[in-house]
Amino acid sequence: DTGVSQDPRHKITKRGQNVTFRCDPISEHNRLYWYRQTLGQGPEFLTYFQNEAQLEKSRLLSDRFSAERPKGSFSTLEIQRTEQGDSAMYLCASSLSKVMTGNTIYFGEGSWLTVV
């Protein structure tokens, strides 16, 4: 399977603990995105990388959230001191941006976080 893969798929953690999610994008894709989705809502943009550079961060990404893509390949999303409001599905996506054909983004299966 050469799609976007995320790990772990499910995580239950106690409030106040730190959690880290990993994303492996499609190999030739230069852009990597993180989104968050809660029940009944569409995905909300968190941040994205062009190669290893983090180009944009949403206001949703508080100081407790940090994302990295150190070598321009896989990425990690860390949440420190988790709160119950952080419970959501965290989606990773990647794309190979092309001006004339659009920026088609492919999603992974998501990482479910439950903070208890």
Add this chain to the structure above:
Amino acid sequence: TQLLEQSPQFLSIQEGENLTVYCNSSSVFSSLQWYRQEPGEGPVLLVTVVTGGEVKKLKRLTFQFGDARKDSSLHITAAQPGDTGLYLCAGDVYTGTASKLTFGTGTRLQVTL
């Protein structure tokens, strides 16, 4: 921030019926994508439309991008239970240096026998 509104939010129909889902915005998009999402899974890409007025067909699904690239529609002919899911439109603004996808509110479709 671009706001994409989808309508209807919920749709329950019987097998064999036709339906149309609308995606509207006041913003212009470089491209627009439609996804289908099942519970507990990530969104799966259905189509990307880039040119204003473009129409794409995917079996029983027909996608149209508005002439002004501000709106789109998804038409399903002869719906089947397998079409059940959350349909999401997402618009992309590409400035040459920055790009992100903004999602609509979603349309939850249920097709019953």
